[in-house]
Amino acid sequence: MLVVHKYGGTSVGDLDRIENVANRVAKAREAGDNIVVVVSAMSGETNKLIGYADHFTSTPAKKEMDMLLSSGERVTAALLSIALQSKGFDAVAMSGRQAGIVTDNAHTYARIESIDPTAMNSAIEAGNIVVVAGFQGINKDGSVTTLGRGGSDLSAVALAGALGADQCEIYSDVDGIYTTDPRIEPNAKKLETISYDEMLELSSLGAKVLQNRSVELAKKLKVKLYAKSSFSDDIGTLITEESENMEEVLVAGVVLDKNQARVTLRGVSDRPGIAAEIFTKLANENINVDMIIQNMGTDGSTNLGFTVPQSEHENAKELMATFDHDIEGMDFDEHVCKVSVVGVGMKSHSGVAATAFTVLADANINIQMISTSEIKVSMVIDEKYGELAIRALHEAYELDK
Amino acid sequence: MLVVHKYGGTSVGDLDRIENVANRVAKAREAGDNIVVVVSAMSGETNKLIGYADHFTSTPAKKEMDMLLSSGERVTAALLSIALQSKGFDAVAMSGRQAGIVTDNAHTYARIESIDPTAMNSAIEAGNIVVVAGFQGINKDGSVTTLGRGGSDLSAVALAGALGADQCEIYSDVDGIYTTDPRIEPNAKKLETISYDEMLELSSLGAKVLQNRSVELAKKLKVKLYAKSSFSDDIGTLITEESENMEEVLVAGVVLDKNQARVTLRGVSDRPGIAAEIFTKLANENINVDMIIQNMGTDGSTNLGFTVPQSEHENAKELMATFDHDIEGMDFDEHVCKVSVVGVGMKSHSGVAATAFTVLADANINIQMISTSEIKVSMVIDEKYGELAIRALHEAYELDK
Numbered sequence: 001m002l003v004v005h006k007y008g009g010t011s012v013g014d015l016d017r018i019e020n021v022a023n024r025v026a027k028a029r030e031a032g033d034n035i036v037v038v039v040s041a042m043s044g045e046t047n048k049l050i051g052y053a054d055h056f057t058s059t060p061a062k063k064e065m066d067m068l069l070s071s072g073e074r075v076t077a078a079l080l081s082i083a084l085q086s087k088g089f090d091a092v093a094m095s096g097r098q099a100g101i102v103t104d105n106a107h108t109y110a111r112i113e114s115i116d117p118t119a120m121n122s123a124i125e126a127g128n129i130v131v132v133a134g135f136q137g138i139n140k141d142g143s144v145t146t147l148g149r150g151g152s153d154l155s156a157v158a159l160a161g162a163l164g165a166d167q168c169e170i171y172s173d174v175d176g177i178y179t180t181d182p183r184i185e186p187n188a189k190k191l192e193t194i195s196y197d198e199m200l201e202l203s204s205l206g207a208k209v210l211q212n213r214s215v216e217l218a219k220k221l222k223v224k225l226y227a228k229s230s231f232s233d234d235i236g237t238l239i240t241e242e243s244e245n246m247e248e249v250l251v252a253g254v255v256l257d258k259n260q261a262r263v264t265l266r267g268v269s270d271r272p273g274i275a276a277e278i279f280t281k282l283a284n285e286n287i288n289v290d291m292i293i294q295n296m297g298t299d300g301s302t303n304l305g306f307t308v309p310q311s312e313h314e315n316a317k318e319l320m321a322t323f324d325h326d327i328e329g330m331d332f333d334e335h336v337c338k339v340s341v342v343g344v345g346m347k348s349h350s351g352v353a354a355t356a357f358t359v360l361a362d363a364n365i366n367i368q369m370i371s372t373s374e375i376k377v378s379m380v381i382d383e384k385y386g387e388l389a390i391r392a393l394h395e396a397y398e399l400d401k
Numbered sequence: 402m403l404v405v406h407k408y409g410g411t412s413v414g415d416l417d418r419i420e421n422v423a424n425r426v427a428k429a430r431e432a433g434d435n436i437v438v439v440v441s442a443m444s445g446e447t448n449k450l451i452g453y454a455d456h457f458t459s460t461p462a463k464k465e466m467d468m469l470l471s472s473g474e475r476v477t478a479a480l481l482s483i484a485l486q487s488k489g490f491d492a493v494a495m496s497g498r499q500a501g502i503v504t505d506n507a508h509t510y511a512r513i514e515s516i517d518p519t520a521m522n523s524a525i526e527a528g529n530i531v532v533v534a535g536f537q538g539i540n541k542d543g544s545v546t547t548l549g550r551g552g553s554d555l556s557a558v559a560l561a562g563a564l565g566a567d568q569c570e571i572y573s574d575v576d577g578i579y580t581t582d583p584r585i586e587p588n589a590k591k592l593e594t595i596s597y598d599e600m601l602e603l604s605s606l607g608a609k610v611l612q613n614r615s616v617e618l619a620k621k622l623k624v625k626l627y628a629k630s631s632f633s634d635d636i637g638t639l640i641t642e643e644s645e646n647m648e649e650v651l652v653a654g655v656v657l658d659k660n661q662a663r664v665t666l667r668g669v670s671d672r673p674g675i676a677a678e679i680f681t682k683l684a685n686e687n688i689n690v691d692m693i694i695q696n697m698g699t700d701g702s703t704n705l706g707f708t709v710p711q712s713e714h715e716n717a718k719e720l721m722a723t724f725d726h727d728i729e730g731m732d733f734d735e736h737v738c739k740v741s742v743v744g745v746g747m748k749s750h751s752g753v754a755a756t757a758f759t760v761l762a763d764a765n766i767n768i769q770m771i772s773t774s775e776i777k778v779s780m781v782i783d784e785k786y787g788e789l790a791i792r793a794l795h796e797a798y799e800l801d802k
Contacts, residue, residue, distance in 0.1 A: 015456040022457075052480055055416040056423075057487035064486070067494050068479035071472040078469035079453055085465070086458035093468050098543055119543075142499055142520075 002034045002124070004168040006134065006156035009043035011171050011230035012076050018042075021230060022083035024171075025129060029089060034124050036163060038134040038156040039080055041072025062107035066136070066146045070096070073133035073152065081131045091129040094119065097144070099130075099159065101137030109148035112137060112155075115162035132159060150211030157214045161221030168223050169236070174209055175229035176237035177202065179253045179399035184387050187400035191252060192235075195242040198252045199225075201342040201376045215239065242344050250352060251343035251397040256390045260290065261313035262336045262368060262380055263320065267301040267328025274326055275304060281319055287312045291338070291371045291378060301328070305369055307380060310334050336368060337386040340378040341393060353377045359396045365389055403435045403525070405569040407535065407557035410444035412572050412631035413477050419443075422572075422631060423484035426530060430490060435525050437564065439535040439557040440481055442473025463508035467537070467547045471497070474534035474553065482532045492530040495520065498545070500531075500560065502538030510549035513538060513556075516563035533560065551612030558615045562622030569624050570637070575610055576630035577638035578603065580654045580800035585788045588801035592653060593636075596643040599653045600626075602743040602777045616640065643745050651753060652744035652798040657791045661691065662714035663737045663769060663781055664721065668702040668729025675727055676705060682720055688713045692739070692772045692779060702729070706770050708781060711735050737769060738787040741779040742794060754778045760797045766790055 005025060012018050021037075029035055049068050053060040060068075074095055081093035100116035123130045134152025139145050147154050153170055160168035175190065177199065182188040194202075196219035203212045209227050218225045218239065228236030246252075268274055275294065282289055293305040308316045313334045320330055346352045356377050360367055365388070369380035381389060394400060406426060413419050422438075430436050450469050454461040461469075475496055482494035501517035524531045535553025540546050548555050554571055561569035576591065578600065583589040595603075597620035604613045610628050619626045619640065629637030669675055676695065683690055694706040709717045714735045721731055747753045757778050761768055766789070770781035782790060795801060 015453060019457070049476065052416060052476075053483050056420070056480070056484040060483040061486050064479045064482045064494050067475055067496070068483070071475050071479075074468055074472050075450065075453075078465045078472075079457070081465045082454050082461040082469070083457040085462050093465050095468070095545070144496070 001032070002036070002163060002165045003028065004036045004038065004156050004160040004163070004165045005171060006038040006152060006169065007040065007171045007230055008152065009040040009046070010173045012039055012080070013043040015079070018076065018079050018083055021171075022080060022087060024230065025080075025084060026087050026089055029129055036120060036124070036130045036132060036159060036165070037080065038132050038152055038159060039073060039076040040134050040152040041069075042076055045072040045075070063143060066107050066144050069146055070133070070136040070144045073135050077131045077133040084129055084131070089129055090127050091131055092123050093131045093133070094123075095133050096136035096155065097138040099132045100162075101155065101158070103137040103139055103145045103147070105139045105141075105145070107143075107145055110137065110139065110145035112147070112158045115158055117159075117162045120159070120163060148213075150214065153211045153214035154217060157217045157221065157223050157225065160223045161217070166224070167226060168218065169226040169228050170210060170214075171228050171230035172209065173229065173231060174227070175232050175234040176227050177209055177239070177253070180390055180394050181256065184256060184390050185394045185400075187394065189400060190234075191237050193238045193240060193246065194252050195246055195344050196239060197242065197375055198342050198344055199239045201340070201373070202253055202255055210239070247345050247348050249343065250345040250349050251341055251399065252345075253342055253399065254390055254393045254397070255340045255342065256386045257338040257340070258383065258386060259309050259311075260307045260336050260338045260380065261310045261316070261332070261334040262305065262307050263316055264331040265304040265320065265327050265329075266331070268304050269326040270301060271326070275302075278304070278320075278323060281322075282308075282316065285315060285319060287316055287319070291369055291380065293369050293371065307336070307338065307369070333368075335383040336380050337383045338378050338380050339386060339389045339393065340376055341397070342376050344375050346375050346377075355396055356393060359392050360389055363388060363392050402433070403437070403564060403566045404429065405437045405439060405557050405561040405564070405566045406572060407439040407553060407570065408441065408572045408631055409553065409574075410441040410447070411574045413440055413481070414444040416480070419477065419480050419484055423481060423488060425572075425631065426481075426485060427488050427490055430530055437521060437525070437531045437533060437560060437566070438481065439533050439553055439560060440474060440477040441535050441553040442470075443477055446473040446476070464544060467508050467545050470547055471534070471537040471545045474536050478532045478534040485530055485532070490530055491528050492532055493524050494532045494534070495524075496534050497537035497556065498539045500533045501563075502556065502559070504538040504540055504546045504548070506540045506542075506546070508544075508546055511538065511540065511546035513548070513559045516559055518560075518563045521560070521564060549614075551615065554612045554615035555618060558619045558622065558624050558626065561624045562618070567625070568627060569619065570627040570629050571611060571615075572629050572631035573610060574630065574632060575628070576633050576635040577628050578610055578640070578654070581791055581795050582657065585657060585791050586795045586801075588795065590801060591635075592638050594639045594641065594647065595653050596647055596745050597640060598643065598776055599743050599745055600640045602741070602774070603654055603656055611640070647745050649746065650744065651746040651750050652742055652800065653746075654743050654800065655791055655794045655798070656741045656743065657787050658739040658741070659784065659787060660710050660712075661708045661737050661739045661781065662711045662717070662733070662735040663706065663708050664717055665732040666705040666721065666728050666730075667732070669705050670727040671702060672727070676703075679705070679721075679724060682723075683709075683717065686716060686720060688717055688720070692770055692781065694770050694772065708737070708739065708770070736784040737781050738784045739779055739781050740787060740790045740794065741777055742798070743777050745776050747776050747778075756797055757794060760793050761790055764789060764793050
């Protein structure tokens with residue numbers, strides 16, 4: 001079996017932890033697997049280097065930042081390779097370039113364009129554990145590029161795809177994907193399996209285990225992903241293609257996102273293009289809009305509601321003031337949160353949303369906004385009821401069973 | 402004018418010093434020169450990384466060490482480039498690979514085999530200051546290699562040769578080459594010019610300003626080298642081809658090497674090959690032999706003397722004991738030093754050696770061993786007279802004038 005492991009910054013945070021990772025990789029190797037390991041920079045390294053650049057300018061050239069930041073992963077790759085060799089294993093460290101990763105020219109958030117796995121395959125055939133510096137590649141000009149935040153996950157998935165690996169194991173300090181945040185609901189259960197789409201919804205809703213781009217890529221390349229802990233031997237959670245089996249489970253998980261502020265615009269004038277104008281202005285100011293709700297008032301005018309991250313609430317408020325000729329009344333609330341119910345089972349089962357509304361009503365929680373997708377129901381409620389709502393929904397969908 | 406600058410670890414030791422280097426490079430650029438800058442790792446970085454590897458094994462694979470250690474120079478190159486850009490200059494950072502440096506496969510002490518300056522030339526033509534990570538290249542397989550201790554000097558000289566640069570300026574914390582160590586003789590004078598050969602003798606004799614391999618390469622490629630300080634505006638010392646002008650100067654400098662221990666073997670048996678056997682055994686034990694003197698005793702047996710570094714004195718002693726059947730008597734002295742007089746003028750002027758012997762005799766200093774080359778006279782004396790001898794010789798050759 002050919003397996004790609006990926007260890008994040010916390011898992012390789014110091015020399016003892018790199019030793020621990022070496023032991024884990026060694027064990028898997030001894031069990032007979034061929035292994036490619038992708039590593040992040042030691043935790044703190046990347047921020048240290050960013051701090052260095054910040055000494056000179058707050059707007060360093062992205063090309064130079066890529067050369068600067070990519071060095072952290074190279075150090076870890078070399079050290080892990082040395083650690084494995086010291087235990088008697090054949091191992092070889094490779095930079096992104098040596099692993100054959102070619103990206104586009106978008107420095108600091110490059111996209112992988114192609115991977116030539118020849119060098120990796122030769123090294124594997126020669127009996128080596130291949131240790132690859134994550135987060136990086138080169139563009140067609142030969143300049144070093146980086147893949148953006150969480151880019152090592154992306155490296156791992158892309159390499160797994162290019163190598164035709166049997167699975168890709170993403171190791172971090174959490175041991176899998178849970179039905180909800182165990183800090184909120186102690187009865188949260190770890191999921192054995194979850195579909196790519198469910199994971200994408202959970203991830204974008206605030207579950208920070210896996211970077212969204214890497215789940216999307218895994219889905220595209222049909223890479224079997226495992227979310228595992230580098231500090232335990234737990235089996236973790238498998239993220240894979242949707243199966244009929246999965247649809248039997250109504251709901252995979254419920255998530256709380258506290259970083260939400262609500263904007264409601266009443267009596268928006270009915271001239272064409274006004275909504276487009278509002279959201280273009282928000283986009284130009286780099287204010288990320290999450291949920292958007294629109295409905296007609298009885299008098300033909302429109303009510304428009306949307307949510308933004310709390311940090312961008314004040315900016316949104318200022319920007320909306322410039323529309324006061326077109327809007328009768330505005331209402332802002334930064335003390336809201338979003339609770340979401342996710343599950344591919346919703347596709348074939350009705351009543352999931354109705355259950356959610358009933359549960360919140362029974363708990364006397366007022367729902368301010370609702371938005372749904374094929375596999376998700378999201379509700380904006382008063383911030384102070386967030387945890388209560390999560391616990392009530394978790395119980396109602398029997399996620400603790 | 403196209404000029405290569407090289408800044409060592411002390412000169413880029415922290416962010417303020419990198420800023421200082423950026424200011425110097427900027428000034429030279431504003432004066433109209435095209436500039437390629439070669440940088441070392443920030444001082445302490447390389448030793449930190451070696452310490453990391455040492456955590457796992459005392460014998461890490463050299464290939465992995467190269468990947469590990471080469472990261473330090475990349476960080477400095479990126480930071481200096483960012484610092485220059487922040488001052489409004491066009492600058493681009495390059496790794497050894499991007500600068501076109503191809504080496505042989507001897508990891509950790511690779512030799513540069515070729516340099517393709519195309520990318521550097523394009524960047525220069527586009528108006529950029531090019532900042533190259535020193536100490537590194539790639540081999541034909543595409544693996545990162547490093548050039549050994551002081552390798553950044555070598556990078557700078559090799560790049561200057563490949564680019565046809567007008568001169569190569571090596572910046573460090575000393576402002577040039579002196580007639581002798583100013584800590585021993587306060588009247589030591591900085592030399593304006595010195596020949597490659599004189600520099601090579603001075604360098605191998607203990608003057609640590611320039612790495613020997615880089616002076617050899619400069620001689621081979623006819624690169625005009627300047628030894629300059631990164632902390633002053635002093636003109637420094639030019640190291641260049643020998644000119645007739647230089648031969649008018651009898652002696653360029655005098656040097657003290659305190660890291661010497663003397664071994665004298667009396668009555669070495671006259672069986673053929675005994676000397677070869679002794680020095681082979683020393684070489685096999687990695688004991689570096691410096692001076693070797695041999696002369697015949699009156700009875701046909703041979704007296705053999707040589708010097709080794711003081712740290713290897715005990716090992717040499719043990720090793721010689723294995724020859725006690727072949728040697729009548731042995732004498733070891735670790736309290737010796739070597740004083741040397743260097744100058745291309747010796748080629749055309751007689752009496753330089755005689756002057757040296759007379760000066761030491763007048764000071765009642767006994768000469769234990771003598772060795773000469775075309776441009777050098779070296780004498781082994783009692784350690785405690787080292788500084789005295791240097792001062793007396795410095796005065797006798799009028800080096801303070």
